[in-house]
Amino acid sequence: MQAKKDSEDDVDLRVRRRLRELRAQRGLTLEDVARRARIDVSTLSRLESGKRRLALDHLPRLAEALSVSTDELLRVPEAPDPRIRGASHTHNDITYWPLTRQAPGGLHAFKIRISARRRKPPAELPVHEGQDWMYVLSGQVRLILGERDFVVKPGEAVEFSTWTPHWFGVVDGPAEAITIFGVHGERMHLHD
Structure with a gap:
């Protein structure tokens, strides 16, 4: 029954x-x-x-x-295709591949490749609302947070408030990482 x-x-x-x-x-x-x-x-x-x-x-x-x-x-609805399909996008010597669907207002993950040309921070470090998270896959990433300067190596992760003036580039060659941005970080890194 x-x-x-x-x-x-x-x-x-x-x-x-x-x-x-x-x-x-x-x-x-x-x-x-x-x-x-x-x-x-x-x-x-x-x-x-x-x-x-x-x-x-x-x-x-x-x-x-x-x-x-x-x-x-x-009828039982078909399960949507689970694969994420999105074209890469290059901005400021960083190429971004989407790893999540683009839902408004949510967190979005990207695989990024930072070009060997991205070595010098701008005169004024950007600040915006939100949090950024990054996990380095290969190469070495230079992360400047305010007055502090870090080298992030493969297998290391960083998370920081983007209210802190920040910038990231490479140390000595290209680097790849997984990064998660909120809507404000995505707008700042991919479009500004």
């Missing part, structure tokens, strides 16, 4: 997710879909939020309202 209830819950959850997903893909509001499906908007809202169980008579009307078959509404 419990297995049947779990199966019903799975279908209910799947349809709720598909309803929201399809509605969002089509740019439809709750009111649009409710009107097309000839159901009350509060009923649709409760169906999507899980506060009301899905009735079989809702399926054909909801599928029609979303211009899909009932099977499409019930």
Whole structure:
């Protein structure tokens, strides 16, 4: 008996997710879909939020309202491609390869290659909101934080507040690292 209830819950959850997903893909509001499906908007809202169980008579009307078959509404969605695909971007002698999807406001990881040409810090070290984190893979990275000067070697990691004037470059040849930036650090390092 419990297995049947779990199966019903799975279908209910799947349809709720598909309803929201399809509605969002089509740019439809709750009111649009409710009107097309000839159901009350509060009923649709409760169906999507899980506060009301899905009735079989809702399926054909909801599928029609979303211009899909009932099977499409019930199907298990395909898992998205897990690979991160992003072109490299070079700025100020550093090439960045994205390692995370670009979600607004979140942390983003990059593999970076710092060119051997990036040896001399600017006259004024930049400051911006946020935190930076870096793990050196190869080469040696020179990190200047305020008045302090560090050499970061392969296998070492650094984390620092970007409110501190900072800059990083190379010691004697190219270097590679993994770095994590918040939105402010990403804007500063990749675009300014």
